[in-house]
Amino acid sequence: MKLTTQVEEARTLLEESIERLDEQDVKIQALPDDTPDEEREFHGGLFAKYQEDVSRRRETLERLIAIQKARETIPPLEDDGGEGDSGDGDVARRVRVAVGQEPATYRANNNDKVSFFGDLVAARKGDPVAAERLARHQQETRDVTTADPGAGVFVPPVYLADMWADLPREGRPFADAVPKMPLPDTGMTITVPRVTTGTTTAIQASENAAASETDIDGTLLSVGVRTIAGQNDVSLQALERTMPGMDFLIFQDLRADYDEQIDTQLLQGSGASGQHLGIDTVVGINTVTYTDASPTAAEFVPKIYDAIQQIAAGRFRRADAIVIHPRRAAWLASNLSSTFPLFQLGVLQQAAGSQQAGFVDNFAGLRVIIDANISTEIGASTDEDQVFVVRLADLFLLEGPLRVRVFEDVLSGTLQVRLQVVAYSAFISGRQPEAIARIRGTGLKAPTF
Secondary structure: OOOOHHHHHHHHHHHHHHHHHHHHHHHHHHOOOOOOHHHHHHHHHHHHHHHHHHHHHHHHHHHHHHHHHHHHOOOOOOOOOOOOOOOHHHHHHOOOOOOOOOOOOOOOOOOOOOOHHHHHHHHHOOOHHHHHHHHHHHHHOOOOOOOEHHHOEEOOOHHHHHHHOOOOOOOOHHHHHOOEEOOOOOOOEEEEEEEEEOOOOOOOOOOOOOOOOOOOEEEEEEEEOEEEEEEEEEEHHHHHHOOOHHHHHHHHHHHHHHHHHHHHHHHHOEOOOOOOEOOOOOOOOEEEEOOOOOOOHHHHHHHHHHHHHHHHHHHOOOOOEEEEOHHHHHHHHHOEOOOOEOEEOOOOOOOOEEEEOOEEEEEOOEEEEEOOOOOOOEOOOOOEOOEEEEOHHHOEEEEOOOEEEEEOHHHHHHOEEEEEEEEEEEEEOOOOHHHEEEEEOHHHEOOOO
């Protein structure tokens, strides 16, 4: 059987789901014996979610294959031999239904000049052909259930997603590294229980003596579901006469800015006025101060180790990542000790970490996340950056899909169309404040090379 593009895409999605399931199983098997029950439950929940994804995508693939087989068995139209049937009429009756490679409705190399955004506008005007293309597109992305065609809300086509990474924006390095959980379909608040008073055990002084007893107590951590949205007003002429180029330009830029916004929020959001509570503003985190008028990497290294040990001493678990601005990562990689490089290059063993492509990529055995969304306007001189040491397993991002909306009536008087993107998310950052350490001070002013 010759598979259609839809079947091939469904097969790829299934294989990716199975790979995620296998990776999650490896993580579960690698958990140490002293892993807390809540962490095991979290990883078990992710495994169950990935298992559901595998089942759903397998069903989708089997359904598409069944449809494909049914199409291939459609018999050709027979010539009824009636009089007057000649020329084009004979050809029409002899047309055989042939199924070959079926391209996606909306794609980058679209010779039909159909536009995703243009069809959103045309469908609202009552264009049945545009509405049919949108419906077919929704069928192609049927695994995503958040779209509402009746309200003009659609999940963007895959080819647009493929092009997002090409924009000159920082993106979302930290947000991509944070563990993910599914965002509930309803509600504007996520509630997480936190233990504040633990139970106790003690040596029994003698036989029949009372056992140690302390009642467990806790509190509820409430995390708000935040909305990140953006829009762009474009003339109807530009939308209709520059297709599909305008689709690429607008949606790429909106998506790229969304990525920067959510990443920045997770790093240093205030937690107020609709913002996420970023790791920089969580109450009770560890803080290390590096004060130095003439900073060097050799003098800064102990501060990283101080942050690492504070997490281990307060959270009783090890840190697993360092989040650092590119300028600081390059500065560290450029420094030398008195006799050998501080950061390993090649097979050199006398080093505190390693570098790659001019940046530190491993520090004290911890993963380094280079993120330009870290502010460089901190401190009295407003030119300092900061470094975070974290245990990623204690942070969770619940993020819904980025959706597209189109409005024509609001700007119809000037022949403009409003294109809008919106997504909901929640960030659980304050669950374990001891799992976060922040390094800041005059030693982290703008570096010189």
